[in-house]
Amino acid sequence: MDIVVCIKRVPDVAEADVEIERSGLRIDDSDLSWGMNEWDTFAVEEALRLEAEHGGTVTALTVGGEDDEEVLRRALAMGADTAIRLADDAFEGSDPLAVATVLAAAIRKRPYDLVLTGAVSGDTGSAQLGGMLAALLGAGQVALATRTAFANGKLEVQHEVEGGLERVVELDLPAVVTVQTGINEPRYVSIRGIRKVASVEIPVEGAGDLGLDVAAVGAAGAREALSELFLPPTGEGAEILEGGPDEVAEKLVERLRERGGI
Amino acid sequence: MSTNTNQNPKILCVVERAGAGLDDTAWELLGAARALAGEGGSVGAALLGEGVGELANELARGYDDVWVFDDARFASWDGEAYARALAPLAQREQPALILAAHTNLGIDFAPGFSVRAGVPLLPDCLSLESAGDGSAWEAVRTVYGGKVHARMTCTPSEQGAMATLRAGAFAAAEPGAEVTGRVHAEDVGDDVGQGRRPVRTVEPEASEVDITQAAVLVAVGRGIEDEENLEIVQSLAEALGGEVACSRPVVDKGWLPKSRQVGTSGLTVKPKVYLAVGISGSFQHVGGIKGSPFLVAINKDARAPIFGVADVGVVGDLFDVVPALEAKIREAKG
Numbered sequence: 365m366d367i368v369v370c371i372k373r374v375p376d377v378a379e380a381d382v383e384i385e386r387s388g389l390r391i392d393d394s395d396l397s398w399g400m401n402e403w404d405t406f407a408v409e410e411a412l413r414l415e416a417e418h419g420g421t422v423t424a425l426t427v428g429g430e431d432d433e434e435v436l437r438r439a440l441a442m443g444a445d446t447a448i449r450l451a452d453d454a455f456e457g458s459d460p461l462a463v464a465t466v467l468a469a470a471i472r473k474r475p476y477d478l479v480l481t482g483a484v485s486g487d488t489g490s491a492q493l494g495g496m497l498a499a500l501l502g503a504g505q506v507a508l509a510t511r512t513a514f515a516n517g518k519l520e521v522q523h524e525v526e527g528g529l530e531r532v533v534e535l536d537l538p539a540v541v542t543v544q545t546g547i548n549e550p551r552y553v554s555i556r557g558i559r560k561v562a563s564v565e566i567p568v569e570g571a572g573d574l575g576l577d578v579a580a581v582g583a584a585g586a587r588e589a590l591s592e593l594f595l596p597p598t599g600e601g602a603e604i605l606e607g608g609p610d611e612v613a614e615k616l617v618e619r620l621r622e623r624g625g626i
Numbered sequence: 627m628s629t630n631t632n633q634n635p636k637i638l639c640v641v642e643r644a645g646a647g648l649d650d651t652a653w654e655l656l657g658a659a660r661a662l663a664g665e666g667g668s669v670g671a672a673l674l675g676e677g678v679g680e681l682a683n684e685l686a687r688g689y690d691d692v693w694v695f696d697d698a699r700f701a702s703w704d705g706e707a708y709a710r711a712l713a714p715l716a717q718r719e720q721p722a723l724i725l726a727a728h729t730n731l732g733i734d735f736a737p738g739f740s741v742r743a744g745v746p747l748l749p750d751c752l753s754l755e756s757a758g759d760g761s762a763w764e765a766v767r768t769v770y771g772g773k774v775h776a777r778m779t780c781t782p783s784e785q786g787a788m789a790t791l792r793a794g795a796f797a798a799a800e801p802g803a804e805v806t807g808r809v810h811a812e813d814v815g816d817d818v819g820q821g822r823r824p825v826r827t828v829e830p831e832a833s834e835v836d837i838t839q840a841a842v843l844v845a846v847g848r849g850i851e852d853e854e855n856l857e858i859v860q861s862l863a864e865a866l867g868g869e870v871a872c873s874r875p876v877v878d879k880g881w882l883p884k885s886r887q888v889g890t891s892g893l894t895v896k897p898k899v900y901l902a903v904g905i906s907g908s909f910q911h912v913g914g915i916k917g918s919p920f921l922v923a924i925n926k927d928a929r930a931p932i933f934g935v936a937d938v939g940v941v942g943d944l945f946d947v948v949p950a951l952e953a954k955i956r957e958a959k960g
C-alpha cells in the first residue's frame with residue numbers, strides 16, 4: 365500500500381505567554397518551540413504501521429518554508445521512505461483550499477492508495493484539510509479515525525461520531541483519512557535517529573513541478589484572509605486566588621464549602 | 627455574485643440529528659441564520675435521515691423551507707454521503723451562505739462538501755457577520771488552542787460561502803407552535819453511498835465508575851506529566867468524596883480509561899463541583915461540562931483558556947497546590 369502523509373510544523377503554545385505582533389497578523393513566535401503537529405505524529409505512525417503490515421511506501425509531504433523541513437526530517441527519522449517539501453513564492457498567502465490544492469497536485473503525481481492527514485492543526489484549529497483534499501482528489505474520505513485495518517483491498521476505519529459513539533466504515537481505495545490522537549503510540553525519535561537523516565537531501569517541488577496554475581494558489585486566489593489576531597476578552601474570567609499553596613488551599617476550601625463541594 | 631450578496635441572503639442550514647430527535651445545534655443554526663438573513667432573507671434547512679417526516683415538520687415550525695432526504699443511506703451519519711447528496715441541492719437553490727455545526731459530524735462532512743459546492747469554508751466560527759457592505763463575511767474563530775482569537779474575512783465565490791458554527795456559541799431560535807415552512811422531498815442520486823459503507827456502531831465500553839453521576843469531579847489533564855503522578859489527584863478526589871475524570875491526552879496515553887474522559891468525544895458530565903487540574907480548557911474538553919458547576923481551575927499558565935470559563939482559579943504548580951488542597955480538606959473534614 366502506497367501511503368502519503370501530510371504533515372505540518374506548528375509552534376507549541378501550551379505553556380507560553382503568547383504575544384501578538386504589532387501588525388496584528390502574527391504571534392511573536394521567536395521564543396516558542398516548534399515541532400510536528402500533534403495529530404500528524406499519529407498519522408505518520410499509522411502509515412508506518414500499515415506499511416510494516418502490508419508493504420508499500422510512506423511519503424511525507426508538507427507545504428511550507430525552509431524551516432518546516434525539520435518535520436519532514438522527523439518523519440524520515442520515524443521511518444518514512446520519502447519526504448518532499450512543497451514550496452514556491454506563488455504559494456505565499458494561500459488559504460486552506462489553496463494548501464489542499466497544492467497537496468492534491470503533489471499526490472496526483474505519484475501512485476497512492478491512501479492519504480493520511482492529522483484531524484486538525486494545533487495552530488489554526490481548522491480541521492478541514494483532509495476533507496478538502498479528498499474532494500479535490502475525487503477520493504472517498506472519513507474524518508477522526510481511531511483505528512484502521514486493511515484487508516481484501518478495502519480499508520476498515522473506526523472513527524468518532526457524535527455523543528461518544530464511534531462507527532466502523534469500509535472505504536474503497538484510494539481514500540483520505542484524518543487521524544485522531546490516541547489511534548496508536550507514535551514512536552520515540554532519538555537525537556541519534558534525527559542525526560542519521562540529517563544529510564538526506566529533501567527535494568522541493570514548486571508550482572511548475574506540480575503543474576499548478578499560480579492564479580489558483582497563493583494570495584491571488586485566496587478567498588479567506590486573516591484581518592486581525594487578538595487576545596480573547598478576559599471580562600468574566602475566574603476570580604484568581606492569590607498566595608502560596610497553603611494560603612490558596614485554605615481559600616479554596618472555603619469556596620468549596622460555600623458551594624457544597626465539601 | 628449577482629444572486630449572492632449578503633443583503634437579504636438566502637441561507638441553507640444543514641441540520642444534525644441526535645438520537646431520535648434534532649440536535650440542539652439545529653436551532654442554534656436557525657438563530658444565527660435568522661440574524662444574518664434579516665427581514666428580507668430566507669432560511670432553509672436540509673435534513674437527512676431515514677423516516678424523518680416528523681422531524682421535518684418540527685423544523686418547519688422555524689425554518690422557511692425544509693428539504694428532506696429520506697433514505698436508508700442516511701440512517702446513520704455519513705459525511706461522504708451527505709456531501710454527495712447535498713451538492714445538487716446547493717447548486718439548485720443557490721444559497722448565499724451555507725451553515726452547519728462544527729461537531730464531529732460537521733468536521734466529517736463540511737470540508738469535502740464545500741469543495742463540491744465550490745464555496746470557501748470558514749470552520750468553527752464563534753461569531754459570523756456580514757462585512758464589506760455585504761460583499762464578504764467576517765468571522766471570529768479560535769486559534770492556538772484557544773489562546774488567541776482570529777478575525778477572518780471570507781469573500782464568497784460565485785456559488786456563495788460556507789461556515790461551520792461552534793456548538794453553543796450562537797443563541798438558539800425557538801421553533802413556533804405552528805408549521806409555517808414548506809417541506810420538500812428531495813431525490814437522492816445513485817452516486818450517494820458509493821465508496822464508503824457503514825459496518826457497525828461501537829458503543830462506549832461499560833465501566834464500573836459512572837462519572838456522569840458524580841457530584842464532585844477532579845479532572846486531570848496533560849499537566850500531570852506522568853502516569854505515576856495520577857496518585858495525587860486520586861487522593862484529592864478521595865478526600866473530596868468525588869471521582870477522577872480527565873482530558874483526552876490522559877486517555878490517549880493509556881493512563882486512564884475512556885470512561886473517565888470528559889468532552890465532545892468523551893462523556894458529558896453535570897457535577898456540582900468540577901476541579902480542572904493541569905487542563906488548558908480546549909472547547910472540546912469544556913464542551914463536555916454541562917449544568918454550570920462550580921468550576922475551579924488549577925494551572926500554571928495564567929493565560930490558559932480554562933481561566934476564562936472557571937469561577938475560581940489558582941495560577942500555580944499543580945504539584946504544590948493539589949497536595950496542599952488535599953491536606954486542608956482532610957483538616958476541614960476533621
Ligand SMILES: Cc1cc2nc3c(=O)[nH]c(=O)nc-3n(C[C@H](O)[C@H](O)[C@H](O)COP(=O)(O)OP(=O)(O)OC[C@H]3O[C@@H](n4cnc5c(N)ncnc54)[C@H](O)[C@@H]3O)c2cc1C
Nearest residue numbers: 847848849873874889890891892904905906911926927944
Ligand atoms: C474532534 C476532537 C475531539 C476532541 N475531544 C476531546 C474530548 O472529548 N476531551 C478532551 O479533553 N479533549 C478532546 N480533544 C482534544 C483537545 O483539542 C485538546 O487537545 C485537549 O483537551 C487538551 O488536553 P489538556 O488540556 O489536558 O492538555 P494541554 O492543552 O496540553 O494543557 C495542559 C495544561 O496543563 C498546564 N500545566 C502543565 N504543567 C502544569 C503544572 N505543573 N501545574 C499546573 N498546570 C500545568 C499547562 O499550562 C496547560 O494549560 C478533542 C480534539 C478533537 C480534534
Ligand SMILES: Nc1ncnc2c1ncn2[C@@H]1O[C@H](COP(=O)(O)O)[C@@H](O)[C@H]1O
Nearest residue numbers: 370371427481482484485490491492493
Ligand atoms: N501546510 C501543510 N502542509 C501539509 N499538511 C498540512 C498543512 N496544513 C495542514 N496540513 C494537514 O492537514 C491536517 C489538518 O489541518 P487543518 O485543516 O489546518 O486543521 C494537519 O493535521 C496536516 O496533516
